[in-house]
Amino acid sequence: MSFMEIKxxxxxxxxxxxxxxxxxxxxxxxxxxxxxxxxxxxxxxxSGKTTxxxxxxxxxxPTSGSATVLGLDVKKDPIGVRERVGIIPEQxxxxxxxxxxxxxxxxxxxRHIPDVQKLGDWWFDFLDFGDKRDVLCKDLSRGTRQKLxxxxxxxxxxxxxxxxxxxxxxxPIMQRKVKDYLTEYVKRGNTIFISTHIxxxxxxxxxxxxxxxxxKLLYTGTVAELKERDxxxxxxxxxxxxxxxxx
Amino acid sequence: xxxxxxxxxxxxxxxxxxxxxxxxxxxxxxxxMIFGIAFMGSFLLPLFRAVVxxxxxxxxxxxxxxxxxxxxxxxxLLGMEVMNRRFGQASLLSYSxxxxxxxxxxxxxxxxxxxxxxxxxLWVLPVVAGFAFASxxxxxxxxxxxxxxxxxxxxxxxxxxxxxxxxxxxxxSKQVLGVLLVIMAIGWAALSLYTGIGPAALxxxxxxxxxxxxxxxxxxxxxxxxxxxxxxxxxTSECADTTKRFKNALVPLTKKLSFFPxxxxxxxxxxxxxxxxxxIGQTLFSFLIPLGLLWFLLSVLARFLPPGDILLLxxxxxxxxxxxxxxxxxxxxxxxxxxCLPVSVPSLLKSKMCSFAVLQAIPAALIVFVSLxxxxxxxxxxxxxxxxxxxxxxxxxxxxxxxxxxxVLVYDARVLLTYLLAVGVALVVLIVLAFVNPIYALLSALLxxxxxxxxxxxxxxxxxxxxxxx
Numbered sequence: 001m002s003f004m005e006i007k008x009x010x011x012x013x014x015x016x017x018x019x020x021x022x023x024x025x026x027x028x029x030x031x032x033x034x035x036x037x038x039x040x041x042x043x044x045x046x047s048g049k050t051t052x053x054x055x056x057x058x059x060x061x062p063t064s065g066s067a068t069v070l071g072l073d074v075k076k077d078p079i080g081v082r083e084r085v086g087i088i089p090e091q092x093x094x095x096x097x098x099x100x101x102x103x104x105x106x107x108x109x110x111r112h113i114p115d116v117q118k119l120g121d122w123w124f125d126f127l128d129f130g131d132k133r134d135v136l137c138k139d140l141s142r143g144t145r146q147k148l149x150x151x152x153x154x155x156x157x158x159x160x161x162x163x164x165x166x167x168x169x170x171x172p173i174m175q176r177k178v179k180d181y182l183t184e185y186v187k188r189g190n191t192i193f194i195s196t197h198i199x200x201x202x203x204x205x206x207x208x209x210x211x212x213x214x215x216k217l218l219y220t221g222t223v224a225e226l227k228e229r230d231x232x233x234x235x236x237x238x239x240x241x242x243x244x245x246x247x
Numbered sequence: 248x249x250x251x252x253x254x255x256x257x258x259x260x261x262x263x264x265x266x267x268x269x270x271x272x273x274x275x276x277x278x279x280m281i282f283g284i285a286f287m288g289s290f291l292l293p294l295f296r297a298v299v300x301x302x303x304x305x306x307x308x309x310x311x312x313x314x315x316x317x318x319x320x321x322x323x324l325l326g327m328e329v330m331n332r333r334f335g336q337a338s339l340l341s342y343s344x345x346x347x348x349x350x351x352x353x354x355x356x357x358x359x360x361x362x363x364x365x366x367x368x369l370w371v372l373p374v375v376a377g378f379a380f381a382s383x384x385x386x387x388x389x390x391x392x393x394x395x396x397x398x399x400x401x402x403x404x405x406x407x408x409x410x411x412x413x414x415x416x417x418x419x420s421k422q423v424l425g426v427l428l429v430i431m432a433i434g435w436a437a438l439s440l441y442t443g444i445g446p447a448a449l450x451x452x453x454x455x456x457x458x459x460x461x462x463x464x465x466x467x468x469x470x471x472x473x474x475x476x477x478x479x480x481x482x483t484s485e486c487a488d489t490t491k492r493f494k495n496a497l498v499p500l501t502k503k504l505s506f507f508p509x510x511x512x513x514x515x516x517x518x519x520x521x522x523x524x525x526x527i528g529q530t531l532f533s534f535l536i537p538l539g540l541l542w543f544l545l546s547v548l549a550r551f552l553p554p555g556d557i558l559l560l561x562x563x564x565x566x567x568x569x570x571x572x573x574x575x576x577x578x579x580x581x582x583x584x585x586x587c588l589p590v591s592v593p594s595l596l597k598s599k600m601c602s603f604a605v606l607q608a609i610p611a612a613l614i615v616f617v618s619l620x621x622x623x624x625x626x627x628x629x630x631x632x633x634x635x636x637x638x639x640x641x642x643x644x645x646x647x648x649x650x651x652x653x654x655v656l657v658y659d660a661r662v663l664l665t666y667l668l669a670v671g672v673a674l675v676v677l678i679v680l681a682f683v684n685p686i687y688a689l690l691s692a693l694l695x696x697x698x699x700x701x702x703x704x705x706x707x708x709x710x711x712x713x714x715x716x717x
Binding site: 095107110139 | 490495496501511515581589
């Protein structure tokens with residue numbers, strides 16, 4: 001199945017633009033991501049990746065353009081979007097004064113997940129942080145907070161997850177585990193959209209990718225296409241952003 | 248040279264922390280505002296002297312500066328935590344400088360000096376300057392503000408030194424801190440009994456203010472220098488483990504609060520309040536102490552106003568202060584925690600206002616208590632209605648102007664001005680009505696209508712805006 005064939009518009013963005021004062025964070029970006037993809041949005045720091053994820057999940061409103069996620073308009077129904085997807089924000093910010101268990105229960109209540117405690121137990125065990133379940137989130141290490149945020153994003157078994165820098169706080173063992181989990185997850189017909197500046201991750205696990213630089217979309221394609229051309233993602237990425245005037 | 252560089256950068260950093268929170272211009276005007284308040288407040292001194300026992304005002308102002316020192320020191324030590332909650336990921340020089348070839352003692356020492364200089368400029372100097380400028384008009388010799396400059400500085404530094412010393416001990420051992428606090432309390436009480444001097448008057452800066460002597464000055468300086476020196480010498484960045492484990496309180500609380508529109512959000516609010524220590528801390532420092540002070544100030548008016556009017560005035564002002572309880576519910580609750588969940592801004596606002604409504608039991612209880620204790624039981628109903636109407640109206644104005652970020656946005660000059668106008672006009676009308684006839688105070692219940700309209704407008708307003716990321 002080729003990249004074009006699997007496109008069924010799980011995420012469709014048309015001319016998305018976000019401006020903060022005089023700064024254009026995302027400039028006229030159009031994207032289409034199909035079901036079953038593990039799609040990587042790549043770009044240097046400050047290229048607009050986080051802004052893009054925030055717009056696609058209805059956390060901030062686009063200045064112009066439109067986007068649908070799972071068929072829902074992110075402007076008109078941001079809560080509907082967030083009900084259906086899993087989100088891991090760039091900054092791991094679980095509430096300071098809830099314990100890890102309480103946070104998952106809180107997520108369960110808000111998302112109306114009936115067996116959240118049982119599901120939570122599975123995740124505590126899978127990500128190996130069961131010994132921290134009664135510790136307040138403010139006292140957790142960044143890696144453990146990331147595990148907790150990973151859990152809250154997948155605990156309701158969404159068909160689409162949007163993850164900002166998925167592995168940034170994990171140790172190598174956990175990185176392997178999470179990469180395997182994500183790969184298996186998309187094999188089951190789900191879709192994952194990740195943003196990262198770590199190209200090795202994208203090259204290893206992503207099927208499709210896009211390169212964002214200074215808010216502009218420079219390229220959209222597949223890792224397989226690059227392999228066919230015998231190109232490495234990091235060389236390709238660097239040549240593109242340098243052409244676009246990256247210092 | 249390195250320490251001086253670190254000092255200047257810490258000063259810049261402290262300024263930028265405040266100006267980021269409150270806006271550059273608003274914050275630059277802060278010392279000017281303090282100066283103005285001190286200057287104008289000085290003209291009330293003759294009035295206070297007539298009703299307050301001699302020396303009482305000196306105790307209050309020295310206690311306030313001692314408390315200021317404690318709070319500044321506490322904020323300095325908790326700065327990273329506060330910044331992280333407010334701005335997401337933040338780092339302060341006192342932490343990041345640890346990666347530089349400077350000893351931790353030097354960093355801590357610079358931090359102490361920075362806090363001393365910065366807050367002297369921000370608080371102590373404007374207060375004393377305001378008093379000094381007013382002194383010729385109120386027949387106070389200029390030597391008094393000069394003495395006050397010395398004693399208030401010492402009171403502030405005592406608070407700062409005390410908190411640094413105690414926090415250093417705490418970072419070494421919680422048990423030793425407990426023992427030390429008990430010894431200090433017993434020692435203070437014993438000294439008071441032995442000398443026959445009131446415990447407050449034993450405070451060296453206050454003694455110095457009452458009767459200047461070089462030996463008292465030496466003692467007051469020693470009380471600052473010795474704990475500070477010990478704190479610097481014993482300073483360690485490795486804190487005693489403070490990680491606590493908690494039983495799951497969210498699930499049972501959510502069940503108990505099932506009558507709320509959003510039970511898990513309400514349960515989370517309560518847990519935040521209790522575990523952050525805000526409930527007791529804010530009730531005491533942001534509610535009861537300011538209102539105690541207010542009652543004391545209003546009692547000055549007893550010569551001009553009937554007791555019933557004073558009670559109604561107190562109820563109105565209690566309502567205004569009670570409306571700030573909304574910030575108790577939002578200050579530890581970053582919106583970023585909700586961005587990955589299907590929770591809308593109007594839902595959050597609704598939930599916070601429901602929790603706020605529950606907290607209004609505190610001002611209501613206070614008004615009942617004050618009405619009964621002051622012999623104004625006949626004014627209880629209008630006072631209660633006034634207090635709660637004003638509180639909910641001021642809350643609605645706050646929500647409309649600041650959404651979920653009142654503690655940050657209220658320092659925006661335009662927001663503050665609009666708030667003052669919207670609330671001020673209503674207050675003036677209510678005061679006039681209540682003074683004409685206490686029964687008219689019941690008309691304040693009409694404020695619920697504009698409050699309701701404002702809240703409805705707020706839902707639409709804040710739902711359409713990107714939430715500020717603090």
